[in-house]
Amino acid sequence: MPKDSSDHIDRILEQWRRERPDLDTAAMGVLGRLFLARDLADAMLAAPLAERGLQPGWFDVLAALRRSGSPYELNPTDLMHATMLSSGGTTKRLDRLADSGLVERRADPDDRRGTLVRLTRRGKGAIDRAVEAHLVNEERVLRSLAPAERRTLDDLLRKLLEELDRDRPITSIAEPPEPVLLRGRGVVIRPLRVEDVDTVARIQAEPGVARWWGPPDVADLRRQAAGDTEEVAFAILSDGEIVGFIQYAEEDEPDFRHAGIDIFLAEHAQGRGLGTEAIRTLARHLIHERGHHRITIDPTADNARAIRAYEKVGFRPVGILRDYWRSPEGTWRDGLLMDLLASELGPT
Ligand SMILES: CC(C)(COP(=O)(O)OP(=O)(O)OC[C@H]1O[C@@H](n2cnc3c(N)ncnc32)[C@H](O)[C@@H]1OP(=O)(O)O)[C@@H](O)C(=O)NCCC(=O)NCCS
Numbered sequence: 423m424p425k426d427s428s429d430h431i432d433r434i435l436e437q438w439r440r441e442r443p444d445l446d447t448a449a450m451g452v453l454g455r456l457f458l459a460r461d462l463a464d465a466m467l468a469a470p471l472a473e474r475g476l477q478p479g480w481f482d483v484l485a486a487l488r489r490s491g492s493p494y495e496l497n498p499t500d501l502m503h504a505t506m507l508s509s510g511g512t513t514k515r516l517d518r519l520a521d522s523g524l525v526e527r528r529a530d531p532d533d534r535r536g537t538l539v540r541l542t543r544r545g546k547g548a549i550d551r552a553v554e555a556h557l558v559n560e561e562r563v564l565r566s567l568a569p570a571e572r573r574t575l576d577d578l579l580r581k582l583l584e585e586l587d588r589d590r591p592i593t594s595i596a597e598p599p600e601p602v603l604l605r606g607r608g609v610v611i612r613p614l615r616v617e618d619v620d621t622v623a624r625i626q627a628e629p630g631v632a633r634w635w636g637p638p639d640v641a642d643l644r645r646q647a648a649g650d651t652e653e654v655a656f657a658i659l660s661d662g663e664i665v666g667f668i669q670y671a672e673e674d675e676p677d678f679r680h681a682g683i684d685i686f687l688a689e690h691a692q693g694r695g696l697g698t699e700a701i702r703t704l705a706r707h708l709i710h711e712r713g714h715h716r717i718t719i720d721p722t723a724d725n726a727r728a729i730r731a732y733e734k735v736g737f738r739p740v741g742i743l744r745d746y747w748r749s750p751e752g753t754w755r756d757g758l759l760m761d762l763l764a765s766e767l768g769p770t
Contacts, residue, residue: 430458431451431454431455431458432451434450434454435447435450435451435454438450463563466559466562466563467556467559467560467563470555470556470559471552471555471556474548474551474552474555475522475548476548476552477518477616477644477648478641478644478645478648478650479505479515479645479648479650480515480518480519480524481549481552481556482504482505483501483505483512483515483516483519483525484519484524484525484541484545484548484549484552485549485553486501486504486505487501487525487539487540487541487545487549488541488546488549488550488553490504493540494540494541494545494546495538495539495540495541496538496539497530497536497537497538497539498512498513498516498537498539501516501539512649514613514647514648514649515648515649516539518616519545523542523544523545524541524542524544524545524548525539525540525541525542525545526539526540526542527539527540528540602707602711604656604703604704604706604707605703606699606700606702606703607699608660608695608696608699609658609659609660609665609696609699609700609703610658610659610660611656611657611658611659611668611700611703611704612656612657612659613654613655613656613657614643614646614647614655614656614657614667615647615657616644616647616648618647618657618664619640619643619644619647620640621657621664622638622643622657622664622666622667623638623640623643625664625665625666625667625686625687625688626638626667626686628688628689629689630689630692631686631687631688631689632750633749633750634686634721634722634725634728635686636749636750637750643655646669652671652672653669653670653671653684654669654670654671654672655667655668655669656668656669656704658685658687658696658700660691660696665687665688665690665691665696666685666686666687666688666691666696666697666700667685667686668683668684668685668700668701668704669683669684669685670682670683670684670704670708672712672714679714679715679716680714680715680716680717680718680761681708681712681714681716681717681718682717682718682719682720683701683704683705683708683717683718683719684719685697685700685701687700692727693727697728697731698731698732698734698735701719701731701732701735702735702767705717705735705736705762705767706767709764709767714764715763715764716761716762716763716764717737717761717762718759718760718761718762719732719737719760719761719762720743720746720757720758720759720760721757721758721760722746722747722749722755722756722757722758723742723743723755723756723757723758724755724756725758729758729760732760732762733760735762735767736762736766736767737760737761737762738760738761738762738766739758739759739760740758740759740760740761741758741759742756742757742758742759743756743757743758743759744756
């Protein structure tokens with residue numbers, strides 16, 4: 423691991439030691455390094471795949487089909503398990519892969535309503551070449567470790583995983599939603615697509631948006647478009663043009679179940695009622711289709727326009743979240759927690 427990264431974690435631990443000398447932060451150090459290593463390795467492994475035209479997550483799907491052996495065919499459920507993806511995420515990826523000619527779908531002869539997904543000849547060629555490059559890169563990721571050190575690390579991680587797997591909660595993770603298209607007055611909200619990402623990133627970079635959201639993180643937007651994040655992301659369209667972005671995240675712990683919304687609109691689309699309508703449309707979906715009784719939103723406390731827009735939908739202020747958000751200037755800013763109960767959703 424690069425020296426800088428360990429320094430960063432050491433600094434965090436040092437701050438904790440100074441502020442709370444009574445706490446033992448050893449576990450925080452180990453896990454912090456584990457997570458950082460994963461993030462850095464992910465980035466190193468993704469870049470060469472992207473150069474080969476493989477979008478984030480494609481490698482996993484193609485590899486699952488390839489290693490299943492001839493005829494390199496699986497049903498979407500097996501693929502979902504093999505790639506640890508949600509069904510919504512799998513469907514989206516398969517659409518893109520089919521558009522690119524790397525996989526093809528056919529009706530399952532044994533299941534009238536089912537489909538099978540198969541590698542095309544092009545897909546097989548692509549994954550065979552990609553996996554070779556991928557292995558070379560994996561070697562690069564581990565190059566600082568001698569063979570004996572790798573075996574030790576492997577043994578330790580195996581031991582850790584065995585224990586964690588035993589302790590895993592038996593409740594299954596809620597099935598994420600299928601993509602939907604939502605219509606409001608003057609706005610359409612549809613699942614974010616990879617090809618929307620550049621437009622959305624340009625909008626987020628506009629000063630009137632970035633001051634409330636910070637600059638765009640294109641890699642994260644791509645992951646959202648591929649359905650690989652907890653948040654469910656949508657493009658907001660008006661007159662067929664993308665004018666903004668809206669997302670929700672769900673808390674599925676039954677006793678605290680609710681959903682949170684975030685939004686931004688391009689500067690030219692602000693102040694025309696579109697934001698209010700987009701929030702109302704998504705809130706309606708979350709309440710009526712996703713069964714939520716409570717929705718939250720947390721604008722910066724001095725974002726008067728956003729607060730006014732959310733009040734128009736029916737959100738009420740709950741309280742100030744002190745030093746809640748680090749703004750692009752690097753200062754901590756207060757947030758305002760607002761919530762809306764299902765019965766308070768205003769008229770359309
Ligand atoms: C916040 C946002 C989503 C609101 O959507 P919008 O379409 O612009 O909002 P609307 O036009 O529906 O409503 C805005 C309301 O705020 C009012 N308003 C505008 N500027 C205001 C200000 N400085 N102070 C108080 N109210 C203000 C408007 O008059 C309007 O209320 P009204 O209909 O009662 O007259 C949008 O402006 C936006 O994306 N802004 C930039 C990014 C951002 O702030 N995102 C939210 C982060 S939580």
